Amino acid sequence: MQFTFPTTLNLGLEHSEGFHQELLRGLTHKLNxxxxxxxxxxxxxxxxxxxxxxxxxxxxxxxxxxxxxxxxSERIRSAGGCAKITPQSLSLNEYLPVIEGAVTEPFQKEGVQLEADVQAGLPPILVDPTKFKDILTELLKNAAEAASKGGGRCALKICGPGAITPAEQRRVDILVSNTGSQIPPEKLQEIFRPFHGSKNSNHLGLGLTIAAMLSHQMNIQLGVASENNTTTFWLSCPMA
Known part of the structure; x- marks a missing residue:
């Protein structure tokens, strides 16, 4: 499976901590x-x-x-790398039941089945719990909407080091996938760019940009692959 990553956004440290982010943070504060x-x-x-x-x-x-x-304004601030991140040790086995309502809500709304496979005894990851929830729910919402349009199903798979990435990299991997849709290669290259979403004009096209920026700020690897009528988003999170 060939994954596409948000490298085109140039999410280097000079962009996330520089002048433009300070300017954007100040402007959105004044606007609010x-x-x-x-x-x-x-x-x-x-x-x-x-x-x-x-x-x-x-x-x-x-x-x-x-x-x-x-x-x-708040979404633009997150998309611009201005969100305040407070990483801490987080046990997914304990955290997922706490946010179960937010996880399942998109699928109940769209009438789509979600198959969850969460490995027991996962090592804790180092993330900001609130921002991590924002990323995960955004990917799940996208999957539910895509599956609903194509009559497909969705799956959430979470596994520890060694299952997907090599054990020595010390990462916990999360796969969010849906059947019933496939993103064209030309759109896949633009999927993380702001205002380049594949949805209709009622959507702002910022959700995946925000997910990419927050992932970068928390050292989470985010990728997407779409083939054989299946789209899969991959989050690879650092262990605490």
């Missing part, structure tokens, strides 16, 4: 401050008892739009 003012005053106006229905509807649209921009 302005959006908080819009959200606050629009909420106050909506609390008016005798507010004209037309004005109320317009103010509701303004408030919803400002909340949407706030969420987009």
């Amino acid at each position: 401050n302005l959006l908080a003012v819009i959200q606050g005053f629009s909420s106050l106006i909506l609390m008016t008892d005798d507010l004209d229905p037309g004005v109320s509807e317009n103010m509701q649209h303004i408030r919803e739009a400002s909340v949407g921009v706030t969420n987009l």
Whole structure:
């Protein structure tokens, strides 16, 4: 199986810790401050008892739009390598039951079967638990949506050192795969680039860019392969 990796994003240290990231972090912070003012005053106006229905509807649209921009701002910050990462030792065997709801939600929503194969006694990995969850749920959501469109199934496989990567590399490997779809080679090369997603215009095309950037910041190897009507994402996580 031939995997494609987000090397085209140039995720070197000079990019993740440099001037542009500092600028982006500052700009999104200022933007969020302005959006908080819009959200606050629009909420106050909506609390008016005798507010004209037309004005109320317009103010509701303004408030919803400002909340949407706030969420987009946070995603852009993560995609730009500005997310704060706090690595710690994490046992997947203990952590996965805690986030079971988030893991299974995409499959319940899409009506897709998920087959999970998690090796017992996995060694702990060194990741930021919240950011790791963001990566994993993004890959699972993508798999569920793709399988739903193609009438396929999904699988999650997690195994310790020696099963996929050599044992001396001390890595825990996670495979998220779905049948029923295949990504064309020309799109596979662009899949981690911002705004280059293969979905419709209702999606921003930032999910896999964020996953790639967060993986880079946590020394997680992220790759994708798509062949024989099956797409597989591979996360290789460092042991603690």
